[in-house]
Amino acid sequence: MIEQETTKQPIKKGRYGSFGGRYVPETLMFACEELEKAYEDASKDQAFLSEYHSLLKEYSGRPTPVTYLKRVTEQVGGAKIYLKREDLNHTGAHKINNAIGQALLAVRMGKNKVIAETGAGQHGVAVATVAAYFGLSCKVFMGALDVERQALNVFRMRLLGAEVIPVESGNKTLKDATNEAFRYWAANVEDTFYIVGSVVGPHPYPMMVRDFQRVIGDESKEQFIEKTGKLPDAVVACVGGGSNAMGMFYPFLEDDVALFGAEAAGKGIDTEEHAATLTKGTEGVLHGARTYLIQDENGQIIEPYSISAGLDYPGIGPEHAHLSKSGRVTYRAITDKQAMEALGLLCKKEGILPALESAHAFALAIEQAKTMDPSQTLLVCLSGRGDKDVHTVMQYLEKEGAIHESI
């Protein structure tokens, strides 16, 4: 069992062990303090919480079901595998849970402009969606390269009334979009709320985003007990920044349940093309928090790689860094290839097309289930649906020459 500290609110200045904190320019300190105070008040206000939960239910369609995978379980031959179906949320992923929570907080704070960063566009779409719902103006910062690669999501955000701002600085990807969102926020803190998309950033973001995502784990516990009479023996989720995993793991931290995080090994952790922050990274400070980073010896951040656009982030949520160091959660790296195979299996055996991110979790779940007894159970967080990835999957299979046998 882990130390108390792991599961409590950050003790001081948003620390998780030695990770986290608030490493921001002085121009953002006021905004962070204001947000911390506003969130503290809101999280104790029953009216706020019931509005949040009622929106999850009536707007996003929660609770999302837990599905037993009979045919996959038979084929794998180990623990019984279940999915928590975050793919069935409105907009197709868990991102909306957090977007609803933070948009509600923005409204409560009287800020009518929201901004967000996005990589593949999933968080951007979720924020554009809630901004439309609440009538807030919305700017989404997106690396210029990602704007090109994710034309469909860019159009979706624009259709929802958001302004998509292509970021030309740095490498023109997610980390640069995040830098630009911070820069914009610093200049416009007085009327703008920054909806951060994962359990990253300066305190209170990692804590707040986790709290808005913990509905995943809370529901899962209840549903699992109802279904099987006990808690699962193991829980698996994918980690990029790590918001679906943190939301899933958090309610289980003090239970006797093995927890596994799947990070992206890209083309392999022995190559330079991966996003395996916990397996290969070193400690540092980026985007306001102390955590593990993919960086060179001089402290310059290295652009990560994964076939899954939602996992190729060079950092990781500071609470994951702590859970990894303390040993409470086991993190393993899954390659593009493993994720693709898992995606194919889930499609063919169960009729469920997972997001490429979630396919990483599913791949790790299969590996893990094999080592377990058929009397045991394993729950996987299926963080999102894979419609957005069909083009990428098609290209991958064509390149691998596997398209014919696959179809």
Next chain:
Amino acid sequence: MNRFNQYMRENQGSLFIPFITAGDPSENATVDIALMMQKMGASALELGIPFSDPAADGPVIQKASLRALKQGMTLKKAMFLAKKMREKGLKIPIIIFTYYNVLLQLGEERFMELAHECDVDGLLVPDLPFEESGDLRSLCTKENIPLIQLVAPTTSDKRLKQIVDQAQGFIYCVSSLGVTGVRQTFHPDVYPFLKRVRELSPIPIAVGFGVSSSKHVEALQDHCDGVIVGSAIVREIEKHIDELDELKDDQKRKEALGDMYHTLQKQLFNKDKAVI
């Protein structure tokens, strides 16, 4: 009294602290430009270390950072560049401006050793607010390398007092919200803000972020002890990259430096031709 405090005191009221990025566009050019700044009357030099993710900087310094990274600039190399500046005759205090991750990877203790070896005077870490800087501040005090603190118009009275009480060297007052870079106007509260800082601060206060013209300098001079100028200088460097390139002949480089010198004298201090 150490060199840093001595320069701050002697120039109190007319501090001019230029910022340049180490290695932009080359190591030799950085040394030349530093010496030129000294001739312009700089009271200290802020030597910026390039970082892949400079979240507090606007587009001008971001680009300089990328240029310097392409040259392979690192914190350690920049400190030896400071040593070279000394050998070439730079007398003014040198403040290393670096994002925290870069400092963390070199190691705070190692930084102090190099600072002594390379004759560096101070340190400024833009993404290390007061609340996170306790350990580094103690180390800086022990090593007599002042850690420069920033304050902004949005800094609360309570924090301002805490920050000022522990500050060393000078107080860096951020003129406006947002990032570094040339801008037309400052935050509407800048004057009351400077008044608040001045009342509390026993050490000189200097204003930075967006100070780019003699108009700005004049407007600020009665409200602070001096200015920090970054993007306006870096933009001049950007204009002269080709001539400053060390592979080009000496004459062209001298002309480029002369041109920059006159442009900046005119732009920042409304001074016409002076001899370099």
